[in-house]
Amino acid sequence: xxxxxxxxxxxxxxxxxxxxxxxxxxxxxxxxxxxxxxxxxxxxxxxxxxxxxxxxxxxxxxxxxxxxxxxxxxxxxxxxxxxxxxxxxxxxxxxxxxxxxxxxxxxxxxxxxxxxxxxxxxxxxxxx
Amino acid sequence: xxxxxxxxxxxxxxxxxxxxxxxxxxxxxxxxxxxxxxxxxxxxxxxxxxxxxxxxxxxxxxxxxxxxxxxxxxxxxxxxxxxxxxxxxxxxxxxxxxxxxxxxxxxxxxxxxxxxxxxxxxxxxxxxxxxxxxxxxxxxxxxxxxxxxxxxxxxxxxxxxxxxxxxxxxxxxxxxxxxxxxxxxxxxxxxxxxxxxxxxxxxxxxxxxxxxxxxxxxx
Numbered sequence: 001x002x003x004x005x006x007x008x009x010x011x012x013x014x015x016x017x018x019x020x021x022x023x024x025x026x027x028x029x030x031x032x033x034x035x036x037x038x039x040x041x042x043x044x045x046x047x048x049x050x051x052x053x054x055x056x057x058x059x060x061x062x063x064x065x066x067x068x069x070x071x072x073x074x075x076x077x078x079x080x081x082x083x084x085x086x087x088x089x090x091x092x093x094x095x096x097x098x099x100x101x102x103x104x105x106x107x108x109x110x111x112x113x114x115x116x117x118x119x120x121x122x123x124x125x126x127x128x
Numbered sequence: 129x130x131x132x133x134x135x136x137x138x139x140x141x142x143x144x145x146x147x148x149x150x151x152x153x154x155x156x157x158x159x160x161x162x163x164x165x166x167x168x169x170x171x172x173x174x175x176x177x178x179x180x181x182x183x184x185x186x187x188x189x190x191x192x193x194x195x196x197x198x199x200x201x202x203x204x205x206x207x208x209x210x211x212x213x214x215x216x217x218x219x220x221x222x223x224x225x226x227x228x229x230x231x232x233x234x235x236x237x238x239x240x241x242x243x244x245x246x247x248x249x250x251x252x253x254x255x256x257x258x259x260x261x262x263x264x265x266x267x268x269x270x271x272x273x274x275x276x277x278x279x280x281x282x283x284x285x286x287x288x289x290x291x292x293x294x295x296x297x298x299x300x301x302x303x304x305x306x307x308x309x310x311x312x313x314x315x316x317x318x319x320x321x322x323x324x325x326x327x328x329x330x331x332x333x334x335x336x337x338x339x340x341x342x343x344x345x346x347x
Contacts, residue, residue, distance in 0.1 A: 067342050067343060075331050098176065101180060109186060112188070
Protein backbone atom coordinates (compact mmCIF):
# COMPACT_ATOMS: atom_id res chain seq x y z
CA UNK A 1 0.00 0.00 0.00
CA UNK A 2 2.69 2.45 0.92
CA UNK A 3 4.36 2.22 -2.46
CA UNK A 4 1.03 2.85 -4.14
CA UNK A 5 0.41 5.87 -1.96
CA UNK A 6 3.85 7.16 -2.85
CA UNK A 7 2.85 7.06 -6.48
CA UNK A 8 -0.31 9.03 -5.85
CA UNK A 9 1.19 11.56 -3.45
CA UNK A 10 3.78 12.46 -6.01
CA UNK A 11 1.03 12.48 -8.58
CA UNK A 12 -0.82 15.30 -6.93
CA UNK A 13 2.37 17.30 -6.54
CA UNK A 14 3.50 18.25 -10.03
CA UNK A 15 2.77 16.36 -13.22
CA UNK A 16 0.41 13.54 -13.85
CA UNK A 17 0.66 10.57 -16.15
CA UNK A 18 -1.50 10.46 -19.26
CA UNK A 19 -4.58 8.43 -18.38
CA UNK A 20 -4.56 9.49 -14.74
CA UNK A 21 -7.16 11.80 -13.34
CA UNK A 22 -5.92 15.28 -12.46
CA UNK A 23 -7.30 14.85 -8.93
CA UNK A 24 -6.16 12.10 -6.65
CA UNK A 25 -8.10 9.61 -8.72
CA UNK A 26 -9.65 7.82 -5.78
CA UNK A 27 -13.20 9.14 -6.01
CA UNK A 28 -14.90 6.38 -7.94
CA UNK A 29 -18.19 8.16 -8.63
CA UNK A 30 -16.49 11.26 -10.01
CA UNK A 31 -14.26 9.17 -12.24
CA UNK A 32 -17.18 7.15 -13.58
CA UNK A 33 -19.12 10.35 -14.27
CA UNK A 34 -16.23 11.67 -16.38
CA UNK A 35 -16.13 8.50 -18.46
CA UNK A 36 -19.94 8.58 -18.81
CA UNK A 37 -19.82 12.13 -20.19
CA UNK A 38 -17.09 11.07 -22.62
CA UNK A 39 -19.08 8.01 -23.68
CA UNK A 40 -22.21 10.09 -24.25
CA UNK A 41 -20.37 12.66 -26.39
CA UNK A 42 -18.58 9.93 -28.35
CA UNK A 43 -21.84 8.08 -29.03
CA UNK A 44 -23.45 11.34 -30.16
CA UNK A 45 -20.60 12.19 -32.55
CA UNK A 46 -20.42 8.62 -33.90
CA UNK A 47 -24.18 8.53 -34.49
CA UNK A 48 -24.06 11.85 -36.33
CA UNK A 49 -21.15 10.57 -38.45
CA UNK A 50 -22.98 7.42 -39.49
CA UNK A 51 -26.21 9.33 -40.08
CA UNK A 52 -24.61 12.05 -42.16
CA UNK A 53 -22.66 9.56 -44.31
CA UNK A 54 -25.85 8.10 -45.75
CA UNK A 55 -28.22 11.02 -45.71
CA UNK A 56 -29.47 13.12 -48.58
CA UNK A 57 -30.67 15.89 -46.29
CA UNK A 58 -27.47 17.91 -46.66
CA UNK A 59 -25.48 19.12 -49.63
CA UNK A 60 -23.57 15.98 -50.66
CA UNK A 61 -20.16 17.56 -51.47
CA UNK A 62 -19.99 18.90 -47.91
CA UNK A 63 -20.21 15.44 -46.35
CA UNK A 64 -16.51 14.43 -46.51
CA UNK A 65 -15.48 17.63 -44.74
CA UNK A 66 -18.24 17.20 -42.18
CA UNK A 67 -17.10 13.62 -41.51
CA UNK A 68 -13.49 14.69 -41.01
CA UNK A 69 -14.53 17.48 -38.64
CA UNK A 70 -16.72 15.07 -36.66
CA UNK A 71 -13.86 12.55 -36.44
CA UNK A 72 -11.43 15.18 -35.17
CA UNK A 73 -14.02 16.30 -32.61
CA UNK A 74 -14.48 12.72 -31.44
CA UNK A 75 -10.73 12.17 -31.17
CA UNK A 76 -10.65 15.30 -29.01
CA UNK A 77 -13.41 13.88 -26.79
CA UNK A 78 -11.45 10.63 -26.41
CA UNK A 79 -8.25 12.50 -25.55
CA UNK A 80 -9.91 14.64 -22.89
CA UNK A 81 -12.35 12.23 -21.26
CA UNK A 82 -10.62 8.85 -21.72
CA UNK A 83 -6.91 9.70 -21.82
CA UNK A 84 -7.26 12.78 -19.57
CA UNK A 85 -5.02 14.96 -21.70
CA UNK A 86 -5.96 18.44 -20.54
CA UNK A 87 -4.61 21.94 -20.76
CA UNK A 88 -3.70 22.05 -17.08
CA UNK A 89 -0.19 23.03 -15.97
CA UNK A 90 0.41 19.47 -14.73
CA UNK A 91 -0.11 18.17 -18.24
CA UNK A 92 2.31 20.27 -20.28
CA UNK A 93 4.68 17.38 -21.06
CA UNK A 94 1.87 15.19 -22.31
CA UNK A 95 0.38 17.95 -24.46
CA UNK A 96 3.76 18.86 -25.97
CA UNK A 97 4.42 15.22 -26.88
CA UNK A 98 0.96 15.05 -28.42
CA UNK A 99 1.56 18.26 -30.36
CA UNK A 100 4.79 16.87 -31.78
CA UNK A 101 3.02 13.63 -32.73
CA UNK A 102 0.26 15.56 -34.47
CA UNK A 103 2.87 17.58 -36.38
CA UNK A 104 4.54 14.41 -37.67
CA UNK A 105 1.20 12.84 -38.57
CA UNK A 106 0.23 16.01 -40.43
CA UNK A 107 3.54 16.08 -42.34
CA UNK A 108 3.26 12.41 -43.34
CA UNK A 109 -0.37 12.66 -44.47
CA UNK A 110 -0.24 16.00 -46.28
CA UNK A 111 3.24 15.40 -47.69
CA UNK A 112 2.38 11.97 -49.08
CA UNK A 113 -0.90 13.07 -50.61
CA UNK A 114 0.58 16.23 -52.09
CA UNK A 115 3.61 14.52 -53.63
CA UNK A 116 1.70 11.51 -54.93
CA UNK A 117 -1.01 13.71 -56.43
CA UNK A 118 1.62 15.77 -58.24
CA UNK A 119 3.41 12.68 -59.52
CA UNK A 120 0.13 11.28 -60.74
CA UNK A 121 -0.66 14.51 -62.59
CA UNK A 122 2.74 14.73 -64.25
CA UNK A 123 3.04 11.10 -65.24
CA UNK A 124 0.49 11.19 -68.02
CA UNK A 125 -1.38 8.21 -69.40
CA UNK A 126 0.57 4.97 -69.48
CA UNK A 127 0.49 2.91 -72.63
CA UNK A 128 0.80 -0.77 -71.97
CA UNK B 129 10.95 15.86 -14.72
CA UNK B 130 14.28 14.29 -13.85
CA UNK B 131 14.13 11.46 -16.31
CA UNK B 132 17.80 10.44 -15.94
CA UNK B 133 17.08 9.81 -12.31
CA UNK B 134 14.54 7.15 -13.20
CA UNK B 135 16.84 5.34 -15.58
CA UNK B 136 18.65 3.73 -12.68
CA UNK B 137 15.81 1.51 -11.55
CA UNK B 138 13.77 1.43 -14.72
CA UNK B 139 12.33 -1.96 -15.48
CA UNK B 140 12.66 -3.43 -12.02
CA UNK B 141 9.13 -3.30 -10.71
CA UNK B 142 9.90 -4.45 -7.17
CA UNK B 143 11.91 -1.45 -6.07
CA UNK B 144 10.35 1.52 -4.42
CA UNK B 145 9.63 4.56 -6.50
CA UNK B 146 10.93 7.55 -4.69
CA UNK B 147 13.58 5.90 -2.59
CA UNK B 148 17.00 4.51 -3.29
CA UNK B 149 20.28 6.35 -3.52
CA UNK B 150 20.21 9.60 -5.38
CA UNK B 151 22.93 12.19 -5.74
CA UNK B 152 21.65 15.40 -4.23
CA UNK B 153 23.61 17.43 -6.72
CA UNK B 154 21.27 16.66 -9.61
CA UNK B 155 18.10 17.22 -7.60
CA UNK B 156 16.71 20.56 -8.53
CA UNK B 157 13.41 21.54 -6.98
CA UNK B 158 10.44 19.24 -6.53
CA UNK B 159 12.28 15.98 -6.05
CA UNK B 160 12.15 12.91 -8.19
CA UNK B 161 9.04 12.44 -10.24
CA UNK B 162 6.96 9.43 -9.32
CA UNK B 163 7.72 6.38 -11.38
CA UNK B 164 4.05 6.18 -12.40
CA UNK B 165 4.37 9.51 -14.19
CA UNK B 166 7.61 8.57 -15.92
CA UNK B 167 6.28 5.20 -17.04
CA UNK B 168 3.02 6.73 -18.22
CA UNK B 169 4.85 9.48 -20.08
CA UNK B 170 7.22 7.01 -21.74
CA UNK B 171 4.33 4.85 -22.81
CA UNK B 172 2.52 7.90 -24.13
CA UNK B 173 5.58 8.62 -26.33
CA UNK B 174 5.45 5.03 -27.60
CA UNK B 175 1.74 5.36 -28.38
CA UNK B 176 2.37 8.57 -30.31
CA UNK B 177 5.03 6.76 -32.36
CA UNK B 178 2.48 4.02 -32.97
CA UNK B 179 0.05 6.68 -34.19
CA UNK B 180 2.78 8.03 -36.50
CA UNK B 181 3.17 4.50 -37.92
CA UNK B 182 -0.57 4.31 -38.51
CA UNK B 183 -0.49 7.71 -40.22
CA UNK B 184 1.92 6.21 -42.79
CA UNK B 185 -0.59 3.41 -43.42
CA UNK B 186 -3.38 5.99 -43.68
CA UNK B 187 -1.33 7.98 -46.19
CA UNK B 188 -0.68 4.81 -48.22
CA UNK B 189 -4.37 3.98 -48.17
CA UNK B 190 -5.41 7.48 -49.20
CA UNK B 191 -2.95 7.41 -52.12
CA UNK B 192 -4.06 3.97 -53.32
CA UNK B 193 -7.78 4.15 -52.58
CA UNK B 194 -8.79 4.52 -56.24
CA UNK B 195 -6.31 1.97 -57.65
CA UNK B 196 -8.75 -0.92 -57.74
CA UNK B 197 -7.26 -2.55 -60.88
CA UNK B 198 -10.75 -3.28 -62.18
CA UNK B 199 -11.66 -5.04 -58.95
CA UNK B 200 -14.25 -4.13 -56.33
CA UNK B 201 -14.07 -0.73 -54.64
CA UNK B 202 -15.02 0.19 -51.10
CA UNK B 203 -18.54 0.98 -52.24
CA UNK B 204 -19.02 -2.63 -53.35
CA UNK B 205 -17.40 -4.24 -50.32
CA UNK B 206 -18.14 -2.27 -47.16
CA UNK B 207 -21.18 -3.08 -45.04
CA UNK B 208 -21.80 -0.06 -42.81
CA UNK B 209 -24.17 -2.08 -40.63
CA UNK B 210 -21.26 -4.28 -39.53
CA UNK B 211 -19.01 -1.26 -39.11
CA UNK B 212 -21.55 0.39 -36.82
CA UNK B 213 -21.63 -2.70 -34.58
CA UNK B 214 -17.82 -2.86 -34.58
CA UNK B 215 -17.66 0.83 -33.63
CA UNK B 216 -20.16 0.33 -30.81
CA UNK B 217 -18.18 -2.66 -29.50
CA UNK B 218 -14.91 -0.79 -29.44
CA UNK B 219 -16.38 2.41 -27.96
CA UNK B 220 -18.11 0.50 -25.16
CA UNK B 221 -14.94 -1.51 -24.51
CA UNK B 222 -13.03 1.76 -24.21
CA UNK B 223 -15.58 2.94 -21.65
CA UNK B 224 -15.47 -0.29 -19.60
CA UNK B 225 -11.66 -0.18 -19.78
CA UNK B 226 -11.89 3.26 -18.15
CA UNK B 227 -14.11 1.77 -15.42
CA UNK B 228 -11.53 -0.98 -14.88
CA UNK B 229 -8.80 1.65 -14.58
CA UNK B 230 -10.83 3.47 -11.92
CA UNK B 231 -11.40 0.14 -10.16
CA UNK B 232 -7.69 -0.62 -10.17
CA UNK B 233 -6.88 2.76 -8.62
CA UNK B 234 -9.59 2.41 -5.98
CA UNK B 235 -8.67 -1.25 -5.31
CA UNK B 236 -12.27 -2.12 -6.17
CA UNK B 237 -12.36 -5.71 -7.35
CA UNK B 238 -15.89 -5.61 -8.75
CA UNK B 239 -15.14 -2.56 -10.88
CA UNK B 240 -11.73 -3.83 -11.98
CA UNK B 241 -12.57 -7.44 -12.85
CA UNK B 242 -16.04 -6.55 -14.15
CA UNK B 243 -14.64 -3.75 -16.30
CA UNK B 244 -11.86 -5.94 -17.65
CA UNK B 245 -14.28 -8.80 -18.41
CA UNK B 246 -16.62 -6.45 -20.29
CA UNK B 247 -13.66 -4.94 -22.15
CA UNK B 248 -12.51 -8.40 -23.16
CA UNK B 249 -15.95 -9.44 -24.40
CA UNK B 250 -16.51 -6.24 -26.39
CA UNK B 251 -13.01 -6.49 -27.83
CA UNK B 252 -13.59 -10.11 -28.77
CA UNK B 253 -16.91 -9.16 -30.38
CA UNK B 254 -15.17 -6.47 -32.42
CA UNK B 255 -12.48 -8.88 -33.50
CA UNK B 256 -14.85 -11.66 -34.52
CA UNK B 257 -16.94 -9.29 -36.66
CA UNK B 258 -13.77 -7.99 -38.30
CA UNK B 259 -12.46 -11.53 -38.96
CA UNK B 260 -15.85 -12.44 -40.42
CA UNK B 261 -15.71 -9.39 -42.68
CA UNK B 262 -12.15 -10.20 -43.82
CA UNK B 263 -13.03 -13.84 -44.48
CA UNK B 264 -16.05 -12.77 -46.52
CA UNK B 265 -13.95 -10.40 -48.61
CA UNK B 266 -11.25 -12.99 -49.25
CA UNK B 267 -13.99 -15.54 -50.04
CA UNK B 268 -15.43 -13.38 -52.82
CA UNK B 269 -12.01 -12.87 -54.40
CA UNK B 270 -11.32 -9.49 -52.81
CA UNK B 271 -8.26 -10.50 -50.80
CA UNK B 272 -5.18 -8.35 -50.25
CA UNK B 273 -3.62 -9.56 -53.52
CA UNK B 274 -6.50 -8.37 -55.70
CA UNK B 275 -5.54 -4.70 -56.05
CA UNK B 276 -3.39 -1.97 -54.56
CA UNK B 277 -6.51 -0.59 -52.89
CA UNK B 278 -7.17 -3.90 -51.14
CA UNK B 279 -3.52 -4.34 -50.17
CA UNK B 280 -3.61 -0.94 -48.47
CA UNK B 281 -6.99 -1.71 -46.89
CA UNK B 282 -5.90 -5.01 -45.37
CA UNK B 283 -2.61 -3.51 -44.18
CA UNK B 284 -4.28 -0.59 -42.42
CA UNK B 285 -7.33 -2.30 -40.93
CA UNK B 286 -5.47 -5.57 -40.35
CA UNK B 287 -2.74 -3.75 -38.44
CA UNK B 288 -5.38 -2.24 -36.18
CA UNK B 289 -6.94 -5.69 -35.73
CA UNK B 290 -3.53 -7.08 -34.82
CA UNK B 291 -3.19 -4.37 -32.18
CA UNK B 292 -6.59 -5.31 -30.77
CA UNK B 293 -5.55 -8.99 -30.66
CA UNK B 294 -2.36 -8.16 -28.78
CA UNK B 295 -4.37 -5.86 -26.51
CA UNK B 296 -6.70 -8.73 -25.59
CA UNK B 297 -3.72 -10.92 -24.67
CA UNK B 298 -2.30 -8.05 -22.61
CA UNK B 299 -5.71 -7.62 -20.93
CA UNK B 300 -5.75 -11.27 -19.83
CA UNK B 301 -2.20 -10.90 -18.53
CA UNK B 302 -3.17 -7.87 -16.44
CA UNK B 303 -6.20 -9.64 -14.97
CA UNK B 304 -4.00 -12.59 -14.03
CA UNK B 305 -1.29 -10.35 -12.54
CA UNK B 306 -3.69 -8.35 -10.38
CA UNK B 307 -5.36 -11.60 -9.31
CA UNK B 308 -2.04 -13.21 -8.38
CA UNK B 309 -0.13 -10.22 -7.00
CA UNK B 310 -2.79 -7.74 -5.91
CA UNK B 311 -2.97 -3.98 -6.51
CA UNK B 312 0.77 -3.40 -6.25
CA UNK B 313 2.24 -0.16 -7.56
CA UNK B 314 4.19 -1.86 -10.34
CA UNK B 315 1.15 -3.85 -11.46
CA UNK B 316 -0.99 -0.70 -11.40
CA UNK B 317 1.54 1.03 -13.67
CA UNK B 318 1.05 -1.77 -16.19
CA UNK B 319 -2.72 -1.42 -15.89
CA UNK B 320 -2.30 2.31 -16.59
CA UNK B 321 -0.27 1.53 -19.72
CA UNK B 322 -2.79 -1.05 -20.86
CA UNK B 323 -5.66 1.42 -20.45
CA UNK B 324 -3.74 4.03 -22.45
CA UNK B 325 -3.08 1.44 -25.17
CA UNK B 326 -6.72 0.42 -25.37
CA UNK B 327 -8.04 4.01 -25.52
CA UNK B 328 -5.52 4.77 -28.26
CA UNK B 329 -6.76 1.83 -30.32
CA UNK B 330 -10.23 3.36 -30.14
CA UNK B 331 -8.87 6.70 -31.33
CA UNK B 332 -7.28 4.98 -34.33
CA UNK B 333 -10.56 3.20 -35.00
CA UNK B 334 -12.36 6.58 -35.13
CA UNK B 335 -10.00 7.57 -37.94
CA UNK B 336 -10.48 4.20 -39.67
CA UNK B 337 -14.27 4.17 -39.64
CA UNK B 338 -14.36 7.75 -40.90
CA UNK B 339 -11.64 7.63 -43.57
CA UNK B 340 -11.96 4.03 -44.74
CA UNK B 341 -15.58 3.05 -44.24
CA UNK B 342 -17.77 6.16 -44.18
CA UNK B 343 -15.83 8.08 -46.84
CA UNK B 344 -15.30 4.86 -48.82
CA UNK B 345 -18.83 3.53 -48.78
CA UNK B 346 -20.97 6.59 -49.19
CA UNK B 347 -19.63 10.07 -49.65
